[in-house]
Amino acid sequence: MGIKLDGVIMSSQTGAYINYATLTTTISISGTVPSFDVLNFDGTIPYGRGNSIADVYLQSVNGNKVLANNMQRIPSGTVYTFAGSETCSVVTTYTNVAINIEITIFNGSVSSLPLISQTISVSAVIYDAPFSSL
Amino acid sequence: MVDTTKISFATEFPIDKIVKVFEGTLNVATQFSPIGGLGSPNYYRMPHGFTRPVFTQLISSSDGASYFDGGFYNLAFSDSTYVYILTLQTTGTIYYKLLCSWMDNFDDSNPSVEVDLGYKKNVLFDSRTNYQKIFDQNMVSMAINSSRTIPYTLASVPNGKAYFEAFEGQVWPANAGGTGNPWLYDLTNQAELYFVIKNSGMDLNISGGTTSRKVWYRIYI
Numbered sequence: 001m002g003i004k005l006d007g008v009i010m011s012s013q014t015g016a017y018i019n020y021a022t023l024t025t026t027i028s029i030s031g032t033v034p035s036f037d038v039l040n041f042d043g044t045i046p047y048g049r050g051n052s053i054a055d056v057y058l059q060s061v062n063g064n065k066v067l068a069n070n071m072q073r074i075p076s077g078t079v080y081t082f083a084g085s086e087t088c089s090v091v092t093t094y095t096n097v098a099i100n101i102e103i104t105i106f107n108g109s110v111s112s113l114p115l116i117s118q119t120i121s122v123s124a125v126i127y128d129a130p131f132s133s134l
Numbered sequence: 135m136v137d138t139t140k141i142s143f144a145t146e147f148p149i150d151k152i153v154k155v156f157e158g159t160l161n162v163a164t165q166f167s168p169i170g171g172l173g174s175p176n177y178y179r180m181p182h183g184f185t186r187p188v189f190t191q192l193i194s195s196s197d198g199a200s201y202f203d204g205g206f207y208n209l210a211f212s213d214s215t216y217v218y219i220l221t222l223q224t225t226g227t228i229y230y231k232l233l234c235s236w237m238d239n240f241d242d243s244n245p246s247v248e249v250d251l252g253y254k255k256n257v258l259f260d261s262r263t264n265y266q267k268i269f270d271q272n273m274v275s276m277a278i279n280s281s282r283t284i285p286y287t288l289a290s291v292p293n294g295k296a297y298f299e300a301f302e303g304q305v306w307p308a309n310a311g312g313t314g315n316p317w318l319y320d321l322t323n324q325a326e327l328y329f330v331i332k333n334s335g336m337d338l339n340i341s342g343g344t345t346s347r348k349v350w351y352r353i354y355i
Contacts, residue, residue, distance in 0.1 A: 002246030005153070005236045009145055010265075013249050014236070015152035019264040053193055053233070056203065057293060057331075065291050065331040069191070070205035073311030075328045075339075087314055094193060094201040125266065125293060130155055131231050 015130040022125050023047060025101070030117040033086060033107035039115070043122050045099040053129040054099055056092045059121040068092060068101070083116045085109055092124075099124050138267055138355055147267035147355070150189075153249045154182055154217075154234035159198075162223045169220065174319035175209075176224065179216040185245055187212040187305035188234035189297055189350075192219065195229040204307065209317055211306040218304075222316055237297075237305070237350060239273045266293070271352040276340045278325075284351055285335040293354040294336050298327040299347040310341070318342075 003013050010016070027043040059065040060079040074080050074088040082088070086107050093100045101122050107113040138144050160166070166176035182188055190212050192204035204210055209220045210232055219230060270286060276298075286292070300306040300317075301324060309317050310326040318324055325343030329336055329351070338349055 002248050004244050004246050005151055006238055006244040007148075008151065009148045010143060011151055011249075015155070016265055017150050017152065017233075017235075018260070019266045053191065053231070055293065055295070059291070063291050063333050065293075066329070067293075067295060067308070067331075069203045070209060070307040070309050071311075071328065072205045072309070072316065073314050075310055078328070078330050091206045092203040094203075095199070128263070129231070129233055130152060132155075132157060 018128040020052070020126050020128045021047070022123060024121065024123045027101065027103055027120045027122060028117075029080075029103065029105070029115060029120065031115055033105055033113045033115060035110050035112055036108060038104050038106045041103045041105070043101045045101070045122070045124050046097065047099050047124075047126060052094065052126050054092070054094070054124040054126040056099070056101060057123045057125070058090065059123065061119065079120060081116045081118050084113050086113055086115075099126070140264075142261045142263060143265045144267060147269060148238070148271070149265045149267060151236040152233055153184070153188065153236050153247065156180060156217065156230065156232040156234070158230060160219070160228045160230065162221060162228060163225050166221060170319040175220040175222055175317060177218050177220050179218045181215055182212060182217050182234055183250060184214075184247055186214055186240045186243070187237060187303075188217065189237055189295075189305070190217055190307065191233045191235070193231050194219075196223070196226055198229045201229075201231070205309060205317075209307070209309065211300065211304055213304050220317060238271060239350065266354045269353045269355040271350070273348055273350045274338070275346050276338065276349050277346045278343055279341050281337060281339045283335040283337050284353070286353060287334070288355065291331055291333055294329070294331050294352060296327060296329045296336070296338060296349060296351045298325065298340065298349040300324050300326070302345065302347070305350070310339075
């Protein structure tokens with residue numbers, strides 16, 4: 001028997017993103033990126049639950065927030081303050097013991113690039129997703 | 135006044151409804167095909183069994199141990215028939231875990247659907263746990279290269295997600311970056327979307343494409 005889901009608040013016939021935990025860390029960005037090189041900045045959120053899934057948000061000091069999932073490149077004017085023509089990308093990795101967030105700054109110019117020092121807050125909304133391995 | 139973020143659920147606010155779960159392994163060399171022209175990502179697709187697209191959330195791995203978010207090596211989207219896994223890999227194995235959730239406000243059809251979670255669990259809801267509540271959700275149509283703000287008044291900056299039509303009829307998670315975006319393979323017809331969640335509203339920014347596109351947003355508390 002089918003079910004109509006539009007406008008339904010919740011349904012016992014579907015799974016749900018159980019809000020298991022919201023954990024945070026910060027990533028401090030500073031230094032100088034050599035010409036045609038990268039600098040990586042990492043944040044780790046210890047989390048002893050293998051293969052969970054999370055919405056990972058980056059937030060700047062002015063409060064702007066972006067969802068890092070699926071957004072490999074961080075656009076200008078969002079949460080990272082650009083010093084020049086560098087690119088900013090982010091990737092989130094899940095292991096059995098932690099969620100790792102890595103921000104990579106790439107300088108594609110012929111001159112080295114001093115970065116604007118800044119701190120980005122990271123919050124991971126971690127879900128007990130209905131995977132068979134959990 | 136009840137702090138809704140601290141309670142399991144509230145009948146005032148909907149929650150995301152997961153209607154399908156895909157898990158498995160794929161061989162890139164034998165099961166994937168280019169989705170566009172030379173240099174475009176490779177794709178594999180699976181029927182999801184519904185008559186409208188679904189929101190997709192993917193994590194994937196090349197070794198079955200360390201998983202990445204969608205958007206790094208792989209990305210998932212859907213249309214009215216299939217879910218698609220895109221990859222930048224040309225060889226190797228992809229271990230994937232893909233959640234599909236229901237799109238309220240997709241159209242006015244409100245179809246009757248059979249939900250197949252693809253897993254065995256006896257308990258779908260547990261009132262001891264907390265569920266993320268949808269404060270606001272809707273679909274908006276956005277013109278080419280335009281921006282708009284979804285306003286709200288909340289005590290703090292909320293969380294949120296947005297999906298959009300990268301191509302008409304295809305629902306992608308927000309991704310952007312122009313020529314630096316590895317998922318942009320059709321510079322003429324493909325649109326990109328990014329969003330910023332601020333204290334007073336969610337800013338939606340769409341670029342590219344040749345026609346207006348639909349954007350679906352969800353703001354969570």
